[in-house]
Amino acid sequence: MELQKFQYDNKTVKWFAYATMFWGIVGMLAGLLAALQLCIPALNMELPYTTFGRVRPIHTNAVIFAFVGNGIFMGVYYSLQRLLKARMFSDFLSKVHFFGWQLIIVLAAISLALGKTTGKEYAELEWPIDILITIVWVVFGWNMFGTIIRRRERHLYVAIWFYIATFVTIAMLHIVNSIEIPVSFWKSYSWYAGVQDALVQWWYGHNAVAFFLTTPYLGLMYYFLPKAANRPVYSYRLSIIHFWSLIFIYIWAGPHHLLYTSVPDWAQSLGVVFSIMLIAPSWGGMINGLLTLRGAWDKVREDVVLKFLVVAVTAYGMATFEGPMLSLKSVSAIAHYTDWIVAHVHVGALGWNGFMTFGILYWLIPKLFRVDLYSKKLANMHFWIGTLGIVLYAVPMYWSGIMQSLMWKEFTPEGQLKWQFMDTVTKMIPFYATRAIGGTLYLTGALFMVYNLIKTIKIGSFLANENAEAPALEKVYSTHGKEHWHRWIERKPVQMMIVSLVVVAIGGIIEFVPTFLVKSNIPTIASVKPYTPLELHGRDIYVREGCYTCHSQMIRPFRSETARYGEYSKAGEFVYDHPFQWGSKRTGPDLARLGGKYPDSWHYNHMLDPTSMSPGSIMPSYPWLFDDQIDVSSTVAKIKAMKRLGVPYPENYENIAAADMEKQAKLIAANLNKDGISILPDREVVALIAYLQRLGTDIKNETKKDTLK
């Protein structure tokens, strides 16, 4: 058997490692700024680029796609080559992948700061970037499959299964959720509307967690944990069951983000059932990880890498127990829209993804630079300060989340709501401050790591191409009769991908098809009319400023909500909402029935200085809306796009839309003038007021009997 000589590519691994460190710090800084803005509103700086509504998407996108994304690629490029005993398929593709991904991140940061957003959480990037993501993702897949096909190891280790499932599922999720009609180069409308948009979005949103933050990191766990502990995984059998049941079940669970909303009840129930089932494979994976260390726990005391990995796997276990619990309708009724959810995701992000990445970096950088870690003491300090940071982050958020929810729901003996919404906000401030301290500690720990690793890199010498040798993979030929059965094995990786795709596609198809095709699922309401052109512009401003990051537009059918906000939301009210704006968090009150609640002048003053109308408010002020003009040049394109999406504007309406818009704007300006406010009707705030005054008014004053057809 002839041994083939080849070299592993460490350079790409190194680049991705640097990128994950750099973007990790950037993402955490953005998160810290957002956290501080909630207790010190002045930090919004009265600039469009630095308001919470834009900083929050920058934070989430940076942490998910830049920090964790580069972390995934770092781990995949290192482990894939070694598991397959082959160099990455093409150095050129590796380069295109690396620089392409960094370009996407930079474009994302700039465009989000400029307010170019689709308004769909974790999928905010506009269509040109969506296309770029697709291309770079295909390059990644091409490079990965090329390597698999050229491998010198017949068997695909379970980590690679997770990588394949990640590749194929993210491709599917990204494409389906990003279907949108471009209005201009930096503006598009989601193809889906209302309930359908919500269902697709949370199918995407939930599975972005599943297939971007979980499955690739489970693959990394199955490689790096045995490596670091120098012992095989506890049960390989369990890992097979873990893999298939996890990817099959995960894909169904999306509707648990939409419990008690206007999504059809059967879809909600389906989401709940599969979410509960999800405990089994998740904990199977966690147990498999932790039991790998059986009989080696003494090592955990010594080895900082194992410390990080153990806490990461434990955090995974906690988050995946909590997730199914939160999916129970009765728990969701309390937790949804509150900081409880923020705590939940940060146990996952800081604990599972963060600590896993740190553990791998501490193991990998000394390996790549052929030197011992600069300071074990400093790494241990990072571990403890990071752990403390997670606790100080999560505990106040759990506490405040439950407290705020109970305050929202509390009635006086006379049957009145006990608390004004503002009371519940001011009570949150100390908790927000404590959370920011927790985040600061975590960030400090990460900075320790960066310093420690830079020092390590300085004293080490980097090995760009690592020599290795392995026998070539022999073709297996059947000796008896049946022809070509071996082909199945040869093609296994491709078959693997196809089976994975089928497995993950089933859940989505079964949830979408009835919602899209069955009439009774979205009852139409005759009085619900398309937005006027001015309202449409206002809505786009609402999306641009990221109002949905703090305000929901979805009143659940609870007495505490109908008493506070008005009649609960109906599926038929959202049929023209491209994209839907239900939101997922109530840092501020729900806005679904805001229309007509306050005079125009209230909104005017509120946008200029929120505390003038609501003392104690932590909302940023939006002074630029009073100077900037409405972008009238885009009106025709916007109406045309909406018509293509099936919104029933009259024929040739785009030609008279501008005149309609002017008329409505003048009315609002005149109305404001009566209250002693002088504003030109072409200012953005006028459009925003038009939209806010429209919200939820379509079915006001109508009985349910009249409205449902």
Add this chain to the structure above:
Amino acid sequence: MKFINYLESMTGVGIYPLTSLIIFFVFFIGVMVFVIKGKKEYFDMLSQLPLTVKQKDQHTLNTKGYDEAAH
């Protein structure tokens, strides 16, 4: 591009969840059978994959690292 409501009501769509349940159940049983019937040595071999580094490879790796990019 509008979504058309092809079906008037939910009657009969019960077939979707039923089909999916059957698919999942059959698939899951198949995986279980594969896992239970598989030989221990086979799975042990698989679980060693990340750890197998030949002595010779290890030697090369530790001593003769060829650095193309450094200079």
